[in-house]
Amino acid sequence: MTMRPMTYMPPVMFAVVAVALALGLLFVNPKEIPSALIGQPAPTFDLPSVDGTPHGLSSADLMGQVSIVNVFASWCVPCRIEHPLWVEVGASGEVPVYGLNYKDSQENASQWLADFGDPYTAIGADLNGRVGVDFGVYGVPETFVIDAEGLIQLKFIGPIDRFALENEILPKVRELQALMVADGAE
Amino acid sequence: MRDLVHPWAAAIIALMVGIGVAAHAQVVTEIIxxxxxxxxxxxxxxxxxxxxxxxxxxxxxxxxxxxxxxxxxxxxxxxxxxxxxxxxxxxxxxxxxxxxxxxxxxxFKAATLVLWLGPILILLLAGWSARTYYRATPAQVAQAVPLTEEEQRRLAEILDTEA
Missing domain, CATH: 1.10.8.640 (Cytochrome C biogenesis protein)
Structure with missing residues (x-):
């Protein structure tokens, strides 16, 4: 005699629900909200510099080369954790790293850069956070990889670590740089 | 007459209420x-x-x-x-x-179809399961447990005596 559906269905249904919930718990981070801006042009903006740094930042700076935009603030504790990696990337010269100083006081920001190092090619002071909102920023730090046409190609939420830098961010940068070279050669 | 509340307890309660009010006031000024x-x-x-x-x-x-x-x-x-x-x-x-x-x-769009229609689908599925379950059971039980020989004999006996 074959087993009737009512005999094995309850445990099967339970297993399906349990697996679905387990996947949700283990592999989905509710704090990571998918960006609506991937493949979209970076917002248009023109921000003044942070006191004591030479250049402000405008959207025009992001055109013509692959670049990284790192959203940071002196009041942001995880920013301190990731900052040495940006200092490293800045020193390597592989890709320009631009800073978006999010809702910070000028005084604290320049002191912070003096204390921890300034790897940024240019920094825009986003005093009221409007440019941050245009970028879809909802927590600091966040990092964007922007291609030569000014399109946002990658968003990383939270502090980067070496693994994320070397396996996610820099490979994306190199891929886009190779594309740019290929386009230029045509 | 003894105090209903110990003076120390009264002081502590007053302090806690005071802190609560102060903390609340602070929150209110922040969100304006x-x-x-x-x-x-x-x-x-x-x-x-x-x-x-x-x-x-x-x-x-x-x-x-x-x-x-x-x-x-x-x-x-x-x-x-x-x-x-x-x-x-x-x-x-x-x-x-x-x-x-x-x-x-x-x-409501393609990406959220499961979200909107999932509950309805699950409800329909549950209804269908319940229907099959309650319909099938009496017939199944009767079929699955036929009378034993002993029961058959006793049934025949009872029917005989009544007749």
């Missing part, structure tokens, strides 16, 4: 942001605020949240409405930047 002067526009802005999910404290609307970002978004919504946006345009402005995620009520 200037409303629009036109009450009609302000009412519309607040309608929009209640539909926008706070990105920091994820189950609150920006109307209810006192997170810094929620305040910034409230002000942006007010600016858009004051500049002549309709409510939908103001909402779209934020959706363009943060995705459908900022909507407390997710839109």
């Amino acid at each position: 942001d200037p409303p629009l002067e036109d009450p009609v526009l302000e009412a519309r802005a607040q309608t929009v605020h209640k539909q926008i999910r706070c990105l920091v404290c994820q189950n609150q609307s920006i109307h209810d949240s006192n997170a810094g970002l929620a305040r910034d978004l409230r002000i942006i919504v007010r600016d858009r409405i004051a500049a002549g946006d309709t409510n939908d345009e103001a909402i779209q402005y934020l959706v363009n930047r943060y995705g459908d995620w900022v909507l407390l009520k997710p839109p």
Whole structure:
């Protein structure tokens, strides 16, 4: 005699629900909200510099080369954790790293850069956070990889670590740089 | 007559109530942001605020949240409405930047089909299961447990005596 559906269905249904919930718990981070801006042009903006740094930042700076935009603030504790990696990337010269100083006081920001190092090619002071909102920023730090046409190609939420830098961010940068070279050669 | 409450206990209660009031007062001053002067526009802005999910404290609307970002978004919504946006345009402005995620009520579209139709589907499935279960059982039981020989004999006996 074959087993009737009512005999094995309850445990099967339970297993399906349990697996679905387990996947949700283990592999989905509710704090990571998918960006609506991937493949979209970076917002248009023109921000003044942070006191004591030479250049402000405008959207025009992001055109013509692959670049990284790192959203940071002196009041942001995880920013301190990731900052040495940006200092490293800045020193390597592989890709320009631009800073978006999010809702910070000028005084604290320049002191912070003096204390921890300034790897940024240019920094825009986003005093009221409007440019941050245009970028879809909802927590600091966040990092964007922007291609030569000014399109946002990658968003990383939270502090980067070496693994994320070397396996996610820099490979994306190199891929886009190779594309740019290929386009230029045509 | 003895005091109903020990003086020390009274002092501690007074202190705790005082701290509570002070803490509450502080929160209130923090979340104040200037409303629009036109009450009609302000009412519309607040309608929009209640539909926008706070990105920091994820189950609150920006109307209810006192997170810094929620305040910034409230002000942006007010600016858009004051500049002549309709409510939908103001909402779209934020959706363009943060995705459908900022909507407390997710839109009905291909990506959210499972979300909207899933519960109905599960209900139908449950109804169907219940129907098959209750319909099939009596017949199955009768079929699955035929009378034993002993029972058959006794049944025949009873029927005989009655006849």
